[in-house]
Amino acid sequence: MVFEKLARDRQAGLGVYVSGQLLASYSADAIIVATPTGSTAYSFAAGGPVVSPHMDAVVFTPVAPHIAFDRTVVAAVDEAVAVRVLPTSGQVAVSLDGQLRGVLDPGDWVAAYRAPNRLRLVRLAPTRFYHRLRDRFRLADSPAADAAPPFYHPRSPVPPDLAHLRLAFDPLPTEPLPPEAEHGE
Known part of the structure; x- marks a missing residue:
């Protein structure tokens, strides 16, 4: 979910509340609220962390905030995160997964929180999050990576x-590993 300024010449004034308490008031281009699955998209591009999809x-x-505290905050799923458009702000666009869903006026607010039931997805093949992350960002392309085997297999x-x-x-291989796997080749 992205809360983004509408006017080019004006910052969005946004108050962020966690569990009903004001954490910070931001004057920023936008604030991104994401789940771990969404954390590797726009939030990551704005300086946010990569969060394992196994985490709740x-x-x-914040995106380009005019405040000394410009870091991402990670909250537990049972801590509702609410964003309120401050009286000093202009209108703020709200987008979900890149689709404009509405415009908020000063005084309006939206909360993001975990639904009571989890969404169940069907996967046709197992997913390997860290493998995809390594490949997508070419994390194993440095000279130091030549010394790192792709998997660690304890004996x-x-x-x-x-x-x-x-x-x-x-964890308990049924047959011995070939000698090249032992040395990471």
């Missing part, structure tokens, strides 16, 4: 206190 979070990122069983972690490999 809401991030909001011993995963300790019980780590068994609950997401792993990109079978």
